[in-house]
Amino acid sequence: MKKIFTLAVICLTVLSLSACKGGNKKKAAEQPAEQEGVAIFDGKTFEGWRGYNTDHVPGAWTIEDGCIKINGSGRGEAGAVDGGDIIYTTKFKNFEFTFEWKVSEGANSGVFYMAQEVPGLSIYQTCPEYQILDNERHPDAKLGKDGNRQSASLYDIIPAKPQNAKPAGEWNTAKILVYEGTVAHFQNGEQVLEYHMWTPKWKEMIDGSKFSETNMPESYQYILNCGGENHEGYIGLQDHGDTVWYRNLRVKEL
Secondary structure (H helix, E strand, C coil), X not given: CCCHHHCHHHHHHCHHHCCCCCCCHHHHHCCCHHHCCEECCCCCCCCCEEECCCCCCCCXXXXXXXXXXXXXXXCHHHCCCCCCCEEECCCECXXXXXXXXXXXXXXXXXXXXXECCXXXXXXXXXXXXXXXXXXXXXXXXXXXXXCCCCCCCECCCEXXXXXXXXXXXXXXXXXXXXXXXXXXXXXXXXEEEEEECCCHHHHHHHHCCCCCCCCCCCCHHHHHCCCCCCCCEEEEECCCCCCEEEEEEEEEEC
């Protein structure tokens, strides 16, 4: 896998990845959140947020101690009566998205990016997903291929390696970098994967996943062309029926 630090244009643009060859990735990824980008959650209100394909934030989502919290329904993906995924209402194209997350025991969630709103489809059918998971307890950690459903993985497509998630109840740091189709996931100060959207390799990976045209014909083209014609999309948080917290959500446009 090519390291993202070999891309000179990103090295010139993204300060946190300035050590292009063999640089200290951990130091770069652990820059204080307040120094990176603009907050998209003010810690007090849902200003700028709403439900996916709705005009309001579902009641299962609350704000607690400066965190966005999805309150588990105990019904898994069926969700609560007033549940559902949420999105930030501004689309982003080239960006760094940093955030922190923690899960309750056995919990599952996800962070979406480059998402589109498509009537009749769930958000996960339109875009990539940064997996959020209790690796120790949730069965998804043992499904998929080679750990590609564990925390920080590109869900069901690329495993996060090294896998360095902290146990349930502890805060993790995360970053998603998107720049002209190149994407990298970071977890707890380390880059754990890289890939390139809209390439033959991207199609090959999609075709080998649960998102293939055979498995999901109605959504295949949305995943394949994530970001749509303008190559931009929403950031979203998943209601998977479990209790999960998010805080310090910030976006730096590149």
